[in-house]
Amino acid sequence: MPKIHRLARGVAVVGAGMSAFGVFAQKSSRDLFVEAFKDLRASVDQGLDPACIESLFIGNFSSDLFEHQGHLAPHLADAVGLTPRPATRVEDACASGGVALRQGVMAIAAGLADVVLVGGAERMTRLPTAEVTDTLATAGDTLFETPAGFTFPGFYAAMASAYMHQYGMKAEHLMHVAVKNHNNGAVNPKAQFGQTIADWMQGRITSARQKNKPVPAWADVLDFLHDEAANPTIAWPLRLFDCSPITDGAACLLLVAAERAGEFTDHPLHLIGSGQASDAPLHDRVSLTGLRAAQAAAHEAYRMAGVGPADVRIAEVHDCFTIAEVIATEDLGFFAPGTGYGMAEDGVTARDGARPINTSGGLKSKGHPVGASGVAQAVEVWKQLRGEAGARQVPGDVSLALTHNVGGTGNTAVVHIFERRA
Amino acid sequence: MSDRPFTAASFDLFLGEGRLMATRCTGCATLHLPPRAICPTCFGESLEWVETSGRGTLAAFTAIAIGPAAMQAAGYGRDNPYCSGIVALEEGVTISALILGVDARRPENIHIGQRLVVGFEPITGRTVLAFRPA
Ligand SMILES: [Zn+2]
Numbered sequence: 001m002p003k004i005h006r007l008a009r010g011v012a013v014v015g016a017g018m019s020a021f022g023v024f025a026q027k028s029s030r031d032l033f034v035e036a037f038k039d040l041r042a043s044v045d046q047g048l049d050p051a052c053i054e055s056l057f058i059g060n061f062s063s064d065l066f067e068h069q070g071h072l073a074p075h076l077a078d079a080v081g082l083t084p085r086p087a088t089r090v091e092d093a094c095a096s097g098g099v100a101l102r103q104g105v106m107a108i109a110a111g112l113a114d115v116v117l118v119g120g121a122e123r124m125t126r127l128p129t130a131e132v133t134d135t136l137a138t139a140g141d142t143l144f145e146t147p148a149g150f151t152f153p154g155f156y157a158a159m160a161s162a163y164m165h166q167y168g169m170k171a172e173h174l175m176h177v178a179v180k181n182h183n184n185g186a187v188n189p190k191a192q193f194g195q196t197i198a199d200w201m202q203g204r205i206t207s208a209r210q211k212n213k214p215v216p217a218w219a220d221v222l223d224f225l226h227d228e229a230a231n232p233t234i235a236w237p238l239r240l241f242d243c244s245p246i247t248d249g250a251a252c253l254l255l256v257a258a259e260r261a262g263e264f265t266d267h268p269l270h271l272i273g274s275g276q277a278s279d280a281p282l283h284d285r286v287s288l289t290g291l292r293a294a295q296a297a298a299h300e301a302y303r304m305a306g307v308g309p310a311d312v313r314i315a316e317v318h319d320c321f322t323i324a325e326v327i328a329t330e331d332l333g334f335f336a337p338g339t340g341y342g343m344a345e346d347g348v349t350a351r352d353g354a355r356p357i358n359t360s361g362g363l364k365s366k367g368h369p370v371g372a373s374g375v376a377q378a379v380e381v382w383k384q385l386r387g388e389a390g391a392r393q394v395p396g397d398v399s400l401a402l403t404h405n406v407g408g409t410g411n412t413a414v415v416h417i418f419e420r421r422a
Numbered sequence: 423m424s425d426r427p428f429t430a431a432s433f434d435l436f437l438g439e440g441r442l443m444a445t446r447c448t449g450c451a452t453l454h455l456p457p458r459a460i461c462p463t464c465f466g467e468s469l470e471w472v473e474t475s476g477r478g479t480l481a482a483f484t485a486i487a488i489g490p491a492a493m494q495a496a497g498y499g500r501d502n503p504y505c506s507g508i509v510a511l512e513e514g515v516t517i518s519a520l521i522l523g524v525d526a527r528r529p530e531n532i533h534i535g536q537r538l539v540v541g542f543e544p545i546t547g548r549t550v551l552a553f554r555p556a
Contacts, residue, residue: 134490141518143430144456147550148518149486149493149506157484158508165482165534232500236485236529283508283518284456288482 004303007109010258012268013418015044016382018375021249021367022192029063029072029121030079032250032369036119037080040252043382045265048254050080054113056087057104059097059120060371065135067123076119093139094320096120097251097374098405098414102274104255105416114257120372121250132246136370139408141281153243155282155409156321157235162288163323164237167338171237174322175225176344178241178364181319184351185361187391192247192367197221204230242322247367251376269385273307273402273417275300282409289338291410294331298404301415302333309333312417313398314384315355316377318406319362325349328404329357332415356394359384374405374414385420424471428459432471438549442476442540444515445469455515475512476540477556480533483507485526492546503527509538509553520545523554 017039019032027035041048058073069075077087090100097120104118124132136152150158163169178197185191186199195203201224208215218224225231231239254264261268277296279285285292302308309332317332319325330340334355343349349357360366360380363373381401383389399420406413426432428445433456436443445457449466455474460467486493487503498504505521520543524532538553 130491130494133488137490145518146490146492147545147548149489149498149504149520150518151486151488151490153488154484154486154506157486158482158506161484161534162482233485233487233503235487236503236526238484281518283516288508 006304007105009109009111011105011108011271012256012258012261013253013271013378013382014256014261014264014268015040015048015254016379017041017043018190018251018379019249020190021247021369023125024248025125027123027248029067029123029250030075032123032248033076033119033121034079036250036252040254044254045267046263048264050082052115053082053085053117054115055085055107056082056117056119057090057100058087059090059100059374061091061093061096061122062135062138067126072121076121082117092412093407094318094370095374095405095407095412095414096371097376098403098416099276099374099412101253101375101378101416102276102414105271105274108255108257114260116255117252118255118375119250119252120375122369122371123248124246124369125248129246145281151235153235153238153321156323157238158282159288159327160237160323163327166289167341169341172222173341173345174242175222177319177322177325179221180344180350181358181362181364184359184392185365188361188366191361191365192245193365197225197241238321238323244320244363244368247369249367249369249372249376251372251379253375253378267386267420269382269418269420271416272419273301273305275304276414279411281411290327290331291406291413293410293413294328294404294406297413297415298332301417305417307400307417311400312402313400314359314394315357315402315404316360316362316380317357317404319358319364320368322364324406325357325362332402332404351392351394359389359392359394374403377403377405378416381418385418426471428457428469430456433457437542437551440542442474442551444472444474446472453513453515455511455517478509478511478538478553480521480536480538481508481510481516482534483521483532485529496545505532517551520550520552522552
């Protein structure tokens with residue numbers, strides 16, 4: 001067994017904020033980041049004088065291609081008045097935000113800073129969908145995977161095919177994951193999709209009536225999701241409602257040395273575990289039904305924190321596709337391999353279930369501005385552990401939470417564990 | 423058998439010649455596909471090119487309706503989906519490839535484990551690795 005690494009000093013989260021997630025033609029990533037920063041500022045119980053911030057780490061996948069703006073970190077620092085402090089962009093595809101968080105943790109634990117602003121931002125909708133698909137595909141192996149025609153939905157669809165073959169999962173099991181995450185997003189005011197899939201279906205029916213068009217005769221939500229016209233196949237077996245959307249958004253967190261947390265709040269979250277790992281392209285792995293990097297990152301985070309999967313009360317996991325949530329909950333040890341696929345249908349992962357997953361709505365419903373997603377996961381944890389999640393607050397004592405953020409097809413995975421003490 | 427450098431460009435050159443080439447570590451005999459310049463098993467730097475059998479089975483697949491620009495330019499799309507897959511070769515290595523000669527409109531008729539044989543397909547001006555049912 002490798003040595004258990006521990007943080008050289010404690011790190012606490014004392015503030016968290018995010019922009020609205022959605023499609024905003026008039027907002028640059030800078031505007032989105034300013035919005036998230038103002039939300040964070042309002043979240044610091046004893047107020048925040050931004051002058052105390054010493055360093056910034058910004059998760060961003062591809063501002064270069066998405067909005068023709070490289071070198072994003074100093075521009076974001078400048079937008080919130082924080083130059084000349086060091087500002088570093090962190091890029092690990094869709095795990096950029098989670099890895100930026102880890103960089104912030106490392107800076108504090110190493111004693112290089114006491115107060116760090118961690119951010120994530122991505123403006124994606126400026127490009128047409130086909131170019132977004134091509135840009136996201138650059139997170140895969142452009143030498144050996146792209147020529148085979150793989151897209152990101154395609155990669156996860158291939159994993160789903162292997163999982164279905166090995167464990168007998170049906171496409172309908174994945175539909176229950178989408179239904180559950182949209183149920184959560186419907187009560188998240190910051191989510192891109194503020195409606196359940198039932199609301200969505202009803203909207204289509206109402207619209208057909210108003211336009212005097214034939215009214216679809218869907219018996220229920222599953223019937224709607226089985227309808228190829230309403231829920232078209234993107235990459236078999238994944239359909240539109242199995243995929244996270246294209247999103248503009250930003251999020252940020254204020255990290256401080258734990259011994260200084262009291263200057264900011266009496267209710268900090270302690271960051272007690274951090275793990276990260278990498279992996280080869282999908283075709284070069286022993287298993288196609290689990291992500292080795294996620295398993296390794298989780299193992300490292302659990303060992304650092306001195307806790308196990310059973311101790312985790314809620315988790316935000318990287319559901320870029322519905323199958324990804326199923327695989328994540330198995331990689332994290334919540335469910336045995338080959339059993340995770342039934343948990344949404346059985347209500348286990350619902351807000352009032354035994355193991356709530358993606359109470360924010362997840363990437364699926366909250367939206368997935370790729371470089372911001374890993375940070376926004378921690379924003380949800382901040383709200384849930386402090387009892388501030390409003391209509392989506394998980395009942396009971398919620399004191400330990402986990403975030404799981406994946407880049408590419410699992411080429412990067414990063415896991416963090418947060419604890420509220422008393 | 424070849425002194426070409428261990429690069430993707432060499433791999434593509436072999437594909438154009440109708441050969442699916444892997445590398446083998448002369449130190450520990452591990453086979454690598456795609457080819458590698460350093461062996462991840464023993465970190466050895468002494469490699470050789472080896473031609474594969476080109477025979478394998480389908481390990482995972484998808485039928486893609488919304489493809490990247492290159493595939494759309496080749497005529498694929500919602501009305502003409504294509505199949506991408508991961509193929510496990512007899513030699514024990516795996517690779518991403520286009521799967522041709524199957525009906526991507528009927529993915530329920532494509533089966534994990536089905537036997538495949540290598541092909542070399544011109545797609546938008548380059549030779550792309552493809553497999554077909556054996
Ligand atoms: Zn070797």
